Amino acid sequence: xxxxxxxxxxxxxxxxxxxxxxxxxxxxxxxxxxxxxxxxxxxxxxxxxxxxxxxxxxxxxxxxxxxxxxxxxxxxxxxxxxxxxxxxxxxxxxxxxxxx
Amino acid sequence: xxxxxxxxxxxxxxxxxxxxxxxxxxxxxxxxxxxxxxxxxxxxxxxxxxxxxxxxxxxxxxxxxxxxxxxxxxxxxxxxxxxxxxxxxxxxxxxxxxxxxxxxxxxxxxxxxxxxxxxxxxxxxxxxxxxxxxxxxxxxxxxxxxxxxxxxxxxxxxxxxxxxxxxx
Numbered sequence: 001x002x003x004x005x006x007x008x009x010x011x012x013x014x015x016x017x018x019x020x021x022x023x024x025x026x027x028x029x030x031x032x033x034x035x036x037x038x039x040x041x042x043x044x045x046x047x048x049x050x051x052x053x054x055x056x057x058x059x060x061x062x063x064x065x066x067x068x069x070x071x072x073x074x075x076x077x078x079x080x081x082x083x084x085x086x087x088x089x090x091x092x093x094x095x096x097x098x099x100x
Numbered sequence: 101x102x103x104x105x106x107x108x109x110x111x112x113x114x115x116x117x118x119x120x121x122x123x124x125x126x127x128x129x130x131x132x133x134x135x136x137x138x139x140x141x142x143x144x145x146x147x148x149x150x151x152x153x154x155x156x157x158x159x160x161x162x163x164x165x166x167x168x169x170x171x172x173x174x175x176x177x178x179x180x181x182x183x184x185x186x187x188x189x190x191x192x193x194x195x196x197x198x199x200x201x202x203x204x205x206x207x208x209x210x211x212x213x214x215x216x217x218x219x220x221x222x223x224x225x226x227x228x229x230x231x232x233x234x235x236x237x238x239x240x241x242x243x244x245x246x247x248x249x250x251x252x253x254x255x256x257x258x259x260x261x262x263x264x265x266x267x268x
Contacts, residue, residue, distance in 0.1 A: 014114065017114070019197065
Protein backbone atom coordinates (compact mmCIF):
# COMPACT_ATOMS: atom_id res chain seq x y z
CA UNK A 1 0.00 0.00 0.00
CA UNK A 2 1.31 3.43 -0.94
CA UNK A 3 2.12 5.48 2.20
CA UNK A 4 -0.41 8.18 2.96
CA UNK A 5 2.36 10.75 3.23
CA UNK A 6 2.82 10.71 -0.54
CA UNK A 7 -0.84 11.51 -1.12
CA UNK A 8 -0.78 14.29 1.47
CA UNK A 9 2.38 15.81 0.02
CA UNK A 10 0.82 15.71 -3.44
CA UNK A 11 -2.26 17.41 -2.06
CA UNK A 12 -0.09 20.07 -0.40
CA UNK A 13 1.83 20.73 -3.61
CA UNK A 14 -1.42 21.08 -5.56
CA UNK A 15 -2.73 23.47 -2.91
CA UNK A 16 0.35 25.69 -3.22
CA UNK A 17 0.05 25.70 -7.01
CA UNK A 18 -3.57 26.80 -6.69
CA UNK A 19 -2.61 29.52 -4.21
CA UNK A 20 0.07 30.81 -6.57
CA UNK A 21 -2.50 30.92 -9.35
CA UNK A 22 -4.86 33.02 -7.25
CA UNK A 23 -2.10 35.38 -6.16
CA UNK A 24 -0.17 35.79 -9.39
CA UNK A 25 -2.64 35.67 -12.26
CA UNK A 26 -4.78 38.62 -13.30
CA UNK A 27 -7.43 36.91 -15.40
CA UNK A 28 -10.51 36.31 -13.23
CA UNK A 29 -11.42 33.04 -14.93
CA UNK A 30 -7.98 31.56 -14.32
CA UNK A 31 -8.15 32.71 -10.70
CA UNK A 32 -11.46 30.87 -10.31
CA UNK A 33 -9.89 27.76 -11.83
CA UNK A 34 -7.01 28.05 -9.36
CA UNK A 35 -9.51 28.14 -6.51
CA UNK A 36 -10.94 24.93 -7.92
CA UNK A 37 -7.44 23.40 -7.90
CA UNK A 38 -7.15 24.26 -4.21
CA UNK A 39 -10.54 22.66 -3.51
CA UNK A 40 -9.46 19.55 -5.37
CA UNK A 41 -6.25 19.36 -3.35
CA UNK A 42 -8.24 19.38 -0.11
CA UNK A 43 -10.60 16.76 -1.55
CA UNK A 44 -7.59 14.56 -2.27
CA UNK A 45 -6.48 14.85 1.37
CA UNK A 46 -10.01 13.93 2.50
CA UNK A 47 -10.13 10.88 0.23
CA UNK A 48 -6.71 9.63 1.27
CA UNK A 49 -7.52 9.98 4.97
CA UNK A 50 -10.85 8.24 4.37
CA UNK A 51 -8.99 5.40 2.70
CA UNK A 52 -6.29 4.98 5.31
CA UNK A 53 -8.64 5.16 8.27
CA UNK A 54 -11.24 3.09 6.40
CA UNK A 55 -13.99 5.61 7.12
CA UNK A 56 -16.32 6.26 4.17
CA UNK A 57 -17.53 9.46 5.90
CA UNK A 58 -14.56 11.24 4.40
CA UNK A 59 -15.94 10.50 0.96
CA UNK A 60 -19.31 11.94 1.98
CA UNK A 61 -17.56 15.19 2.88
CA UNK A 62 -15.88 15.21 -0.53
CA UNK A 63 -19.29 14.70 -2.10
CA UNK A 64 -20.64 17.78 -0.28
CA UNK A 65 -17.57 19.84 -1.10
CA UNK A 66 -17.96 19.03 -4.81
CA UNK A 67 -21.57 20.22 -4.63
CA UNK A 68 -20.62 23.46 -2.90
CA UNK A 69 -17.84 23.99 -5.43
CA UNK A 70 -20.34 23.64 -8.26
CA UNK A 71 -22.63 26.23 -6.62
CA UNK A 72 -19.67 28.54 -6.09
CA UNK A 73 -18.67 28.29 -9.75
CA UNK A 74 -22.22 29.11 -10.87
CA UNK A 75 -22.43 32.27 -8.77
CA UNK A 76 -18.81 33.23 -9.50
CA UNK A 77 -19.27 33.00 -13.25
CA UNK A 78 -22.49 35.02 -13.07
CA UNK A 79 -20.63 37.74 -11.17
CA UNK A 80 -17.75 37.62 -13.66
CA UNK A 81 -20.12 38.04 -16.62
CA UNK A 82 -21.88 40.95 -14.89
CA UNK A 83 -18.56 42.69 -14.21
CA UNK A 84 -17.43 42.02 -17.76
CA UNK A 85 -20.53 43.72 -19.16
CA UNK A 86 -19.85 46.78 -17.01
CA UNK A 87 -16.08 47.03 -17.36
CA UNK A 88 -15.34 45.25 -20.69
CA UNK A 89 -12.34 43.65 -19.03
CA UNK A 90 -11.31 40.41 -17.36
CA UNK A 91 -8.44 41.96 -15.44
CA UNK A 92 -8.76 42.02 -11.66
CA UNK A 93 -6.84 45.29 -11.53
CA UNK A 94 -9.73 46.99 -13.36
CA UNK A 95 -12.22 45.89 -10.72
CA UNK A 96 -11.46 48.72 -8.32
CA UNK A 97 -14.90 50.13 -7.54
CA UNK A 98 -14.52 49.44 -3.84
CA UNK A 99 -11.02 51.00 -3.89
CA UNK A 100 -9.66 48.10 -1.87
CA UNK B 101 3.80 -1.32 -9.22
CA UNK B 102 1.22 0.76 -7.40
CA UNK B 103 3.95 3.18 -6.41
CA UNK B 104 5.06 3.65 -10.02
CA UNK B 105 1.47 4.31 -11.14
CA UNK B 106 1.03 6.78 -8.29
CA UNK B 107 4.26 8.59 -9.17
CA UNK B 108 3.29 8.89 -12.83
CA UNK B 109 -0.18 10.18 -11.91
CA UNK B 110 1.23 12.57 -9.32
CA UNK B 111 3.76 14.06 -11.72
CA UNK B 112 1.03 14.39 -14.37
CA UNK B 113 -1.33 16.13 -11.97
CA UNK B 114 1.34 18.58 -10.77
CA UNK B 115 2.36 19.26 -14.37
CA UNK B 116 -1.20 19.96 -15.52
CA UNK B 117 -1.89 22.15 -12.47
CA UNK B 118 1.22 24.23 -13.20
CA UNK B 119 0.11 24.45 -16.84
CA UNK B 120 -3.26 25.86 -15.72
CA UNK B 121 -1.50 28.64 -13.82
CA UNK B 122 1.18 29.41 -16.40
CA UNK B 123 -0.83 29.17 -19.64
CA UNK B 124 -1.53 32.50 -21.32
CA UNK B 125 -4.85 31.72 -23.00
CA UNK B 126 -7.83 30.93 -20.74
CA UNK B 127 -9.13 28.20 -23.07
CA UNK B 128 -5.88 26.29 -22.77
CA UNK B 129 -5.98 26.72 -19.00
CA UNK B 130 -9.47 25.25 -18.96
CA UNK B 131 -8.38 22.28 -21.08
CA UNK B 132 -5.37 21.64 -18.86
CA UNK B 133 -7.69 21.85 -15.88
CA UNK B 134 -9.92 19.15 -17.39
CA UNK B 135 -6.81 16.98 -17.83
CA UNK B 136 -5.93 17.67 -14.19
CA UNK B 137 -9.41 16.58 -13.09
CA UNK B 138 -9.19 13.33 -15.04
CA UNK B 139 -5.77 12.56 -13.55
CA UNK B 140 -7.15 13.30 -10.07
CA UNK B 141 -10.03 10.92 -10.66
CA UNK B 142 -7.48 8.25 -11.61
CA UNK B 143 -5.70 8.98 -8.31
CA UNK B 144 -9.05 8.48 -6.55
CA UNK B 145 -9.22 5.10 -8.28
CA UNK B 146 -5.86 4.13 -6.77
CA UNK B 147 -7.45 4.97 -3.40
CA UNK B 148 -10.39 2.63 -4.17
CA UNK B 149 -12.89 5.50 -4.24
CA UNK B 150 -14.61 4.47 -7.43
CA UNK B 151 -17.83 6.39 -6.97
CA UNK B 152 -16.00 9.65 -6.26
CA UNK B 153 -13.84 9.15 -9.34
CA UNK B 154 -16.98 8.87 -11.46
CA UNK B 155 -18.56 11.89 -9.77
CA UNK B 156 -15.38 13.90 -10.30
CA UNK B 157 -15.40 13.26 -14.05
CA UNK B 158 -19.18 13.69 -14.41
CA UNK B 159 -19.69 16.84 -12.36
CA UNK B 160 -16.37 18.66 -12.59
CA UNK B 161 -15.16 17.77 -16.05
CA UNK B 162 -18.65 17.31 -17.45
CA UNK B 163 -20.70 20.11 -15.95
CA UNK B 164 -18.52 22.72 -14.26
CA UNK B 165 -15.84 22.90 -16.91
CA UNK B 166 -18.39 23.04 -19.71
CA UNK B 167 -19.83 26.08 -17.92
CA UNK B 168 -16.34 27.59 -17.78
CA UNK B 169 -15.81 26.94 -21.48
CA UNK B 170 -19.15 28.56 -22.31
CA UNK B 171 -18.17 31.70 -20.41
CA UNK B 172 -14.75 31.75 -22.09
CA UNK B 173 -16.47 31.44 -25.47
CA UNK B 174 -18.63 34.47 -24.67
CA UNK B 175 -15.60 36.63 -23.92
CA UNK B 176 -13.42 38.15 -26.60
CA UNK B 177 -10.13 36.27 -26.96
CA UNK B 178 -7.50 37.71 -24.65
CA UNK B 179 -3.84 36.81 -24.59
CA UNK B 180 -2.52 38.50 -21.53
CA UNK B 181 1.16 38.84 -21.09
CA UNK B 182 1.82 36.16 -18.63
CA UNK B 183 1.49 37.67 -15.20
CA UNK B 184 0.57 41.17 -16.20
CA UNK B 185 2.96 43.77 -15.00
CA UNK B 186 5.05 42.29 -12.25
CA UNK B 187 4.73 44.70 -9.40
CA UNK B 188 6.96 44.42 -6.38
CA UNK B 189 4.23 42.67 -4.42
CA UNK B 190 4.32 39.88 -6.98
CA UNK B 191 8.03 39.43 -6.53
CA UNK B 192 7.37 39.28 -2.82
CA UNK B 193 4.89 36.45 -3.39
CA UNK B 194 7.46 34.01 -4.76
CA UNK B 195 9.61 33.51 -1.64
CA UNK B 196 6.45 33.46 0.49
CA UNK B 197 4.97 30.72 -1.69
CA UNK B 198 8.23 28.74 -1.45
CA UNK B 199 8.12 29.02 2.34
CA UNK B 200 4.47 27.91 2.28
CA UNK B 201 5.32 24.92 0.08
CA UNK B 202 8.22 23.89 2.30
CA UNK B 203 6.06 24.24 5.40
CA UNK B 204 3.21 22.17 4.00
CA UNK B 205 5.44 19.40 2.71
CA UNK B 206 7.37 19.28 5.99
CA UNK B 207 4.29 19.19 8.19
CA UNK B 208 2.47 16.67 6.02
CA UNK B 209 5.43 14.31 5.84
CA UNK B 210 6.55 14.39 9.47
CA UNK B 211 4.22 11.52 10.28
CA UNK B 212 2.03 12.42 13.25
CA UNK B 213 -0.66 10.12 11.91
CA UNK B 214 1.55 7.10 11.34
CA UNK B 215 -0.77 4.89 13.34
CA UNK B 216 -3.85 5.94 11.43
CA UNK B 217 -3.89 2.96 9.08
CA UNK B 218 -4.07 0.47 11.93
CA UNK B 219 -7.45 1.54 13.24
CA UNK B 220 -9.83 -1.41 13.25
CA UNK B 221 -12.75 -1.22 10.93
CA UNK B 222 -15.88 -3.22 10.39
CA UNK B 223 -15.85 -2.44 6.69
CA UNK B 224 -14.48 -5.00 4.34
CA UNK B 225 -11.87 -3.89 1.86
CA UNK B 226 -14.00 -4.42 -1.21
CA UNK B 227 -17.13 -2.34 -0.60
CA UNK B 228 -15.23 0.65 0.76
CA UNK B 229 -15.63 3.22 -1.99
CA UNK B 230 -18.51 1.66 -3.83
CA UNK B 231 -21.92 3.19 -4.32
CA UNK B 232 -23.50 0.95 -1.66
CA UNK B 233 -21.52 2.10 1.38
CA UNK B 234 -21.58 5.73 0.28
CA UNK B 235 -25.30 5.69 -0.53
CA UNK B 236 -26.19 4.15 2.83
CA UNK B 237 -24.23 6.86 4.61
CA UNK B 238 -25.75 9.61 2.48
CA UNK B 239 -29.34 8.53 2.83
CA UNK B 240 -29.30 7.41 6.46
CA UNK B 241 -26.79 9.21 8.61
CA UNK B 242 -26.24 12.30 6.46
CA UNK B 243 -29.78 12.69 5.16
CA UNK B 244 -30.29 16.23 6.51
CA UNK B 245 -27.01 17.64 5.10
CA UNK B 246 -27.85 15.91 1.82
CA UNK B 247 -31.20 17.71 1.65
CA UNK B 248 -29.57 21.02 2.60
CA UNK B 249 -27.21 20.50 -0.35
CA UNK B 250 -30.19 20.71 -2.69
CA UNK B 251 -31.13 24.00 -1.00
CA UNK B 252 -27.60 25.34 -1.66
CA UNK B 253 -27.93 24.45 -5.34
CA UNK B 254 -31.33 26.13 -5.51
CA UNK B 255 -29.92 29.29 -3.93
CA UNK B 256 -27.02 29.25 -6.42
CA UNK B 257 -29.39 28.94 -9.38
CA UNK B 258 -31.64 31.76 -8.15
CA UNK B 259 -28.59 33.92 -7.42
CA UNK B 260 -27.14 33.41 -10.88
CA UNK B 261 -30.45 34.20 -12.59
CA UNK B 262 -30.97 37.28 -10.43
CA UNK B 263 -27.45 38.58 -11.08
CA UNK B 264 -27.98 38.42 -14.82
CA UNK B 265 -31.54 39.74 -14.88
CA UNK B 266 -31.15 42.67 -12.52
CA UNK B 267 -29.19 44.68 -15.08
CA UNK B 268 -31.65 44.47 -17.91
